[in-house]
Amino acid sequence: MNENCITYIDNRKLIHVTYMPYLSIGIYKKIKILARISEKNQYPIDFMILNLFKEKKYGNLHLKKIEFYKFIPRRIQSMFFKYKLIKKNIPWEKYKYIILRHVMYPDIDSIKMFKKYGNKIFSEHHTNEIMEIKSINKKLNLKKIIDFYLEKFLTPIKLKYSRGIIAVTKEIIDLEERKGGLKNSYLISNGCILSLNNIIKNNKFDNKILKIIFVSSVFYPWQGLDRILRSLKKYNGDLKIEFTIVGIINELELIKSINEINEKKGLIKIKWLKRLDSYDLDNEYKKNNIAVSTLALYRKNMKEACPLKSCEYIAKGIPFIYAYEDPNITDDYKYALKISNDNSLIDFKKIIEFVNEVYKEKDMYKNIYQYARKHVAYERKLEQYINLL
Numbered sequence: 001m002n003e004n005c006i007t008y009i010d011n012r013k014l015i016h017v018t019y020m021p022y023l024s025i026g027i028y029k030k031i032k033i034l035a036r037i038s039e040k041n042q043y044p045i046d047f048m049i050l051n052l053f054k055e056k057k058y059g060n061l062h063l064k065k066i067e068f069y070k071f072i073p074r075r076i077q078s079m080f081f082k083y084k085l086i087k088k089n090i091p092w093e094k095y096k097y098i099i100l101r102h103v104m105y106p107d108i109d110s111i112k113m114f115k116k117y118g119n120k121i122f123s124e125h126h127t128n129e130i131m132e133i134k135s136i137n138k139k140l141n142l143k144k145i146i147d148f149y150l151e152k153f154l155t156p157i158k159l160k161y162s163r164g165i166i167a168v169t170k171e172i173i174d175l176e177e178r179k180g181g182l183k184n185s186y187l188i189s190n191g192c193i194l195s196l197n198n199i200i201k202n203n204k205f206d207n208k209i210l211k212i213i214f215v216s217s218v219f220y221p222w223q224g225l226d227r228i229l230r231s232l233k234k235y236n237g238d239l240k241i242e243f244t245i246v247g248i249i250n251e252l253e254l255i256k257s258i259n260e261i262n263e264k265k266g267l268i269k270i271k272w273l274k275r276l277d278s279y280d281l282d283n284e285y286k287k288n289n290i291a292v293s294t295l296a297l298y299r300k301n302m303k304e305a306c307p308l309k310s311c312e313y314i315a316k317g318i319p320f321i322y323a324y325e326d327p328n329i330t331d332d333y334k335y336a337l338k339i340s341n342d343n344s345l346i347d348f349k350k351i352i353e354f355v356n357e358v359y360k361e362k363d364m365y366k367n368i369y370q371y372a373r374k375h376v377a378y379e380r381k382l383e384q385y386i387n388l389l
Helices: 025-040 074-080 082-089 108-120 129-136 141-158 169-182 225-232 251-265 279-287 310-314 350-359 366-373 379-386
Strands: 014-019 045-051 057-060 059-067 097-103 120-126 163-168 184-187 209-216 242-250 268-273 291-293 321-322 336-338
Touching: 014 025, 014 268, 014 379, 025 045, 025 059, 025 108, 025 379, 045 082, 045 379, 059 291, 074 082, 074 184, 074 366, 097 108, 097 242, 108 141, 120 169, 129 141, 141 169, 169 184, 169 291, 209 225, 209 268, 209 279, 225 242, 225 251, 242 279, 291 350, 310 321, 310 336, 310 366, 336 350
Parallel strands: 014 045, 014 097, 045 059, 097 120, 120 163, 163 184, 209 242, 209 291, 242 268, 291 321, 321 336
Antiparallel strands: 057 059
């Protein structure tokens, strides 16, 4: 019998709902894995993703194509009547509780929905929403002003009617409680799927070339790609550095920096790969000594985070650097190097010393896997959801 298997004999049930008109690859992948594990272990939780294009059921995961109201253009509805659509598409009577991933820029209908169903809703939060709005686009425009004030004034009102708050860090819980008052609050950090077969046997460090990889679906300001590029420009060490970037970069200044570094043909070589499937990404991981997680969380006025990418690095057995407090990373975890959460230059000498140290360990991959089973396995996170019942 699976040691994580829990059998339930009553019909109490949760549903986790995500409003995602345009599917985000990272979030979709996470929810799909959670649904598969929960179904395998007979956990009483279903998952629903409300989206614009796809109607499909995979076991206990429902990709639900949003049912729209007539006579109003769909794009207008998905932008300005989000909560009216959410209310229309959730099967409220079928479930005891609803875990609703927070939908940014709430509207008046969000207040109506939470007044009616709030006692069944746990509002789930993954970031400091106000600061994220500010940092995504620094140019002031009418839409950004409207989004900011909708989030600032309506979210606290709807939270007052919710049953409780779920967040991936204690810092976010404190933030949401200041908005909506003290609630039944639960810290459920991000996780990952584990398998010994998924462990990446990285390149052993040869002390000649430091090979670094930074992966994200899309690079946002708080991930700090500019910080590492600026540090590479200033690098004057003895070793060569090969830096692989995987993900979409929308800022022209970042692309310009990459080109400038490569044109110098010095100690630094940068390879930029826009999108990779999981097989090709694993092959890139195998070529590198160390990965990079979030480096500039201060831009969202935050100290704590729990990025999915860090969970993935742990699950794959890859040492990495990061610049924030993470509930999944304990003080005794030796395979992640924490640096300062600010705009200072990155000290590559410290990274080289760290890489040298961790690759000396004969049991590194075994130790990382055992740690991941205890701290970041999705089974642990799902059991925390079930404890809400």
